[in-house]
Ligand code: SF4
């Protein structure tokens with residue numbers, strides 16, 4: 420690694436290790452990593468894997484905050500390893516651990532089965548209000564209609580908001596901030612017609628009312644999605660549905 | 674993930690909590706000021722602002738009754754909901770018994786307030 424030689428800076432990286440076949444429980448292992456100011460925490464981990472300890476496991480792909488695979492706890496905060504720089508830890512040490520609130524598969528790799536199962540449940544795709552044939556052309560949308568949901572479509576499924584959410588930590592049944600942001604992204608899309616179906620999930624016992632308006636999810640989100648806003652908008656809507664259902668003649672009451 | 678299929682009854686309590694929170698934000702500070710500072714220290718308001726005859730007249734007027742009722746009842750629903758959720762955050766998880774205790778107390782205070790307000794006459 421030519422770029423790391425010569426400048427003399429070294430940082431102590433404490434990494435939470437867990438190899439299920441040999442470790443009883445997770446433990447911290449320290450590595451001394453030479454670095455330059457342009458190196459991310461992800462690059463620090465790559466240095467460890469390439470030069471110090473090939474057994475270290477972690478997820479990554481894009482290196483540019485787009486794929487959402489490198490979420491981890493960095494000095495106790497949920498962050499993307501590729502978007503966090505080693506130069507920002509002037510004390511000369513940084514602690515890197517697997518994302519909070521998820522079971523550890525191995526080292527920094529967590530199991531995201533729970534999230535993926537929930538993602539499937541909300542049908543994260545547009546279910547057209549009215550089918551159009553090819554001859555009828557595309558589904559049109561005005562810029563104002565786009566504005567309503569665009570921010571929520573930036574979610575990269577990095578799960579940082581789940582590691583930030585104390586309610587998800589206490590009760591993993593809660594669908595959680597990221598899923599609510601995505602649910603809202605489709606429900607708020609003028610071309611979509613499946614909001615009623617998705618609101619059953621938002622208004623369920625696993626839904627929005629598990630949120631106690633902590634707001635940390637939106638703070639840690641690397642894409643400014645503001646999942647807390649999606650949750651809160653849907654509290655109002657779910658409450659509206661709840662009471663309207665009582666005055667409707669005969670609805671899909673459950 | 675069973676709870677995903679069951680509709681939550683939270684909107685009832687969340688609605689009362691929200692209404693109480695709004696009211697608390699609007700009236701809470703000024704009520705603390707009037708009842709806790711201004712009247713006892715005779716600041717701004719006259720010393721007899723909360724005298725027995727005045728307060729009785731207030732509670733006998735339909736508008737005063739209404740105001741007293743929503744302030745007492747909704748503040749209480751707001752507080753009990755908040756306490757229940759704070760206990761949850763502290764690791765005391767809301768079983769049915771705890772929910773009954775919290776919301777039951779709010780209901781009891783609501784009914785007591787209604788009863789007293791009717792009892793003071795019109
Ligand atoms: S809402 Fe933000 S923090 Fe949560 S998964 Fe999506 S991008 Fe990540």
Ligand code: FES
Pocket residue numbers: 479480481482483484485486487488489490499500501502
């Ligand atoms: S490697 Fe893709 S988001 Fe960090």
